[in-house]
Amino acid sequence: MPAKTTILLRLAPLAIPFLAVFCGGLVLAAAQSLGYFSPLPALPALSADAPTLSGYAALFHGLFPASFFFTLYVALASASLSTALGAFMAYLVWGLPGGFRAAATIYKIPLILPHIAVAFIILILFSQSGFLASVGHALGLVETPADFPALLYSGSGLGLIAAYAYKGLGFVILLAYAVLSRLDRRLIAAARMLGAGPFIVFTRIALPHMAQALGASFIILFLYAFGGFDIPYLLSESNPGMLSILTYNLYFNRDLANRPEAMAALTIMLLFSAVFVALYARIASRMKNTERKL
Amino acid sequence: MFFACRDITKSYGNKPVLKGVSLTVQAGELVSVIGPSGAGKTTLLNILAGLDRPDSGELRFAVPPSKKRPVIMVFQDYLLFPSMTVFENAAFGLRARNMKKDEIRRRVCDALDYFQIADKANAYPDELSGGQKQRLAIARAMAPGPSLLLLDEPFANLDPNLKQDAAAFIKRAQREFGVTTVAVTHDLAEAFVMSGRIAIMLDGALAVTGTPEEIHKNPGGLEAARFLGPVNRIPASLALAPGPGQGFTSGGALYLRPQDLGLRKDPQGEALVQGRAFTGRYYIYEVALADGPLTVHSLQNGIVPGDRVRLFIRESAPAAPPTPIKETA
Numbered sequence: 001m002p003a004k005t006t007i008l009l010r011l012a013p014l015a016i017p018f019l020a021v022f023c024g025g026l027v028l029a030a031a032q033s034l035g036y037f038s039p040l041p042a043l044p045a046l047s048a049d050a051p052t053l054s055g056y057a058a059l060f061h062g063l064f065p066a067s068f069f070f071t072l073y074v075a076l077a078s079a080s081l082s083t084a085l086g087a088f089m090a091y092l093v094w095g096l097p098g099g100f101r102a103a104a105t106i107y108k109i110p111l112i113l114p115h116i117a118v119a120f121i122i123l124i125l126f127s128q129s130g131f132l133a134s135v136g137h138a139l140g141l142v143e144t145p146a147d148f149p150a151l152l153y154s155g156s157g158l159g160l161i162a163a164y165a166y167k168g169l170g171f172v173i174l175l176a177y178a179v180l181s182r183l184d185r186r187l188i189a190a191a192r193m194l195g196a197g198p199f200i201v202f203t204r205i206a207l208p209h210m211a212q213a214l215g216a217s218f219i220i221l222f223l224y225a226f227g228g229f230d231i232p233y234l235l236s237e238s239n240p241g242m243l244s245i246l247t248y249n250l251y252f253n254r255d256l257a258n259r260p261e262a263m264a265a266l267t268i269m270l271l272f273s274a275v276f277v278a279l280y281a282r283i284a285s286r287m288k289n290t291e292r293k294l
Numbered sequence: 295m296f297f298a299c300r301d302i303t304k305s306y307g308n309k310p311v312l313k314g315v316s317l318t319v320q321a322g323e324l325v326s327v328i329g330p331s332g333a334g335k336t337t338l339l340n341i342l343a344g345l346d347r348p349d350s351g352e353l354r355f356a357v358p359p360s361k362k363r364p365v366i367m368v369f370q371d372y373l374l375f376p377s378m379t380v381f382e383n384a385a386f387g388l389r390a391r392n393m394k395k396d397e398i399r400r401r402v403c404d405a406l407d408y409f410q411i412a413d414k415a416n417a418y419p420d421e422l423s424g425g426q427k428q429r430l431a432i433a434r435a436m437a438p439g440p441s442l443l444l445l446d447e448p449f450a451n452l453d454p455n456l457k458q459d460a461a462a463f464i465k466r467a468q469r470e471f472g473v474t475t476v477a478v479t480h481d482l483a484e485a486f487v488m489s490g491r492i493a494i495m496l497d498g499a500l501a502v503t504g505t506p507e508e509i510h511k512n513p514g515g516l517e518a519a520r521f522l523g524p525v526n527r528i529p530a531s532l533a534l535a536p537g538p539g540q541g542f543t544s545g546g547a548l549y550l551r552p553q554d555l556g557l558r559k560d561p562q563g564e565a566l567v568q569g570r571a572f573t574g575r576y577y578i579y580e581v582a583l584a585d586g587p588l589t590v591h592s593l594q595n596g597i598v599p600g601d602r603v604r605l606f607i608r609e610s611a612p613a614a615p616p617t618p619i620k621e622t623a
Contacts, residue, residue, distance in 0.1 A: 184373065189345055190373040193367060195361055195364060200389075200390055
C-alpha cells in the first residue's frame with residue numbers, strides 16, 4: 001500500500017470525525033447564515049438560490065451589537081481575573097513549605113465542579129434571595145433580602161464574571177504551578193540577595209517564567225467564556241445578554257425565519273475567536289522574540 | 295576584621311556537616327575554602343550568605359550587611375535570570391534599589407566593559423558561553439557594590455583550559471573592586487592562583503589556614519597534605535634527609551611531594567620496581583623494599599619494572615630548554 005494512503009488511513013479515526021462534525025457543522029452554519037438549507041424555502045429572501053447577507057444585516061439592527069460587546073467584556077474580565085489571581089495564587093502555593101503545599105491542592109476543587117454547578121453556587125450565594133442576602137437580613141444589614149444589592153442580573157455581568165473567574169481559577173493555578181515547579185527556587189534567593197523585594201521577585205522572576213502558561217490559560221478561558229452557554233443560561237442578563245443565549249433564542253424561541261440570523265451570529269463568533277487567537281499568538285510571539293517577557 | 299565566625303556547627307538530621315568552624319576574614323581579602331566534595335564548604339558559604347542558619351556558634355560582621363552593602367553570592371551554576379538580557383541581568387540589583395536610569399546605564403555599561411561582555415548586552419544568558427556566564431554573574435553581583443562577595447565553586451562549570459584564566463581574572467577584578475571575597479572550590483590550582491589566603495576544610499572542620507605558599511609547605515596534617523596532591527610516605531628506615539622546605543614529617547615517617555623524590559637506577563639499590571603508571575603529570579611506581587611494598591609518586595622518568603633503584607631527595611633542577619611542538623591550526 002502506498003505510504004500516503006497508509007498515513008491517511010492512520011489519520012482517519014481522527015480526521016473523519018473532525019471533518020464530519022467540526023468542518024461539516026461549520027460549513028452548514030455558514031451556509032445557513034447565507035440562506036442555504038433554510039428551513040423556510042417558501043420565503044424568497046431566505047431560500048434564494050444565490051447567497052444572501054440578510055441574516056448578517058438583520059443582526060446589526062437587533063440586539064447583537066450590544067450583546068457582542070457585553071460578551072466580550074464578560075469574557076475578557078473573567079479570563080483576566082482568573083489569570084491574574086491564578087498566577088498570584090500559584091506563586092503563593094509554590095512558596096509554601098512542602099507539607100502545606102500538599103494541603104493547598106484544595107485549589108483543584110473548582111476543576112471538578114461542572115460549570116452549571118458553579119453557576120448555581122453563584123446564584124445561591126449572591127442572588128437577592130440567596131445566602132448572603134439572608135445573612136445580611138439576619139444581621140440587620142438590610143431590611144429585607146430583596147434590599148440586598150443586585151449583584152446578579154443588574155446589567156453589570158458581575159455574576160457571570162464571578163462564575164467564570166471562579167471556575168477558571170483552579171485551571172490557571174494548575175497550569176501555572178506546573179510551570180513554577182520547574183523554576184529553580186535559588187533564583188528567588190539570588191534576586192533577594194541583589195536587593196529585590198517580594199513584588200519585584202514576583203513580577204520580574206516568577207511572572208515571566210509563567211507567562212506562556214498564563215497566555216495559553218487566558219486564551220482558553222476567554223474562548224470558553226465567550227462562547228459558553230451553561231453559565232449564561234442561569235446567570236445571564238437579558239438586555240444585553242450573552243451571545244450564546246441570544247443565538248439560542250434566535251434559533252429556538254422565535255420565528256423560524258430568524259435561523260439564518262442565529263447562524264450568522266455563530267459564524268461571527270467563530271470568526272472573531274479565530275481572529276482573537278491569531279492576534280494573540282502574533283503579539284505573544286513578537287513579545288517573545290523581542291523581550292521574552294510574555 | 296571584616297567578619298569572624300566562631301565554632302559554627304550545623305547538622306542536617308543526625309549528620310553533622312560543620313563541626314565547630316572558626317574563620318576570620320579581613321576587609322579586602324580573597325579567601326578560598328577548599329576541600330573535597332561533602333566537606334561542608336557550601337554549607338559554610340550558605341551560612342555566610344544568610345541562606346542557612348548555624349545550629350550553634352557565632353557569625354559576626356564588623357559592619358553588619360545591609361541592603362545598601364549586602365552579601366551577594368555567585369552560585370555554582372550562576373543562576374542568571376533566563377528571561378532577562380545580559381544588560382538587564384547586570385542592572386537587576388541597581389534597579390531593585392530604584393537607582394536613576396542614567397546612573398544604572400552608566401554603571402552597567404562600565405561593568406560589562408570591565409567584564410568583557412559589553413558586546414553581549416542584548417543577548418540572553420542561554421546565548422553565552424560558560425566563561426561569559428560566569429563573568430556576567432560576577433558583574434551582576436559586583437554592580438550593587440556588595441560588602442562581601444561569595445563564590446560557590448566558581449570553576450566547576452568551566453572548561454579546564456579556561457579555569458586558570460578565570461582564576462586570574464577573578465583575582466584582578468577582586469583587587470580592582472576591593473570587595474572582600476570568600477570562595478569555596480575544590481579546584482586547587484585555581485584557588486592557589488587567585489587567593490590571598492586558603493583554608494582547607496576536611497570533614498566539616500577547617501584543617502589549616504594560611505597563604506598558598508604556607509599551606510603548600512606546611513599543610514598542617516596528613517589528610518590536608520594528601521588533599522593538596524600526592525605525597526610519598528618514606529619509611530624512617532630509608533633515612534632520607536630532605537633539604538629546607540622539602541617535605542614534612544608525621545608519626546616518624548617523612549612525607550615528600552613527587553617533585554622532591556627521585557629514583558636512580560642502582561644494582562645495589564634498596565628498592566625493586568614492580569610496576570609503573572603515568573598520570574600525565576608524574577609517575578606512580580610500585581616498588582618493593584626489604585620491609586614491604588611502597589608506592590612512589592615521582593617525576594622521575596626512565597625507570598621500568600624490574601629495575602633496582604635507590605630513592606633520593608632531588609635538588610632543584612636547572613631549567614631545561616623547552617621541547618618544540620607543532621602548532622595546531
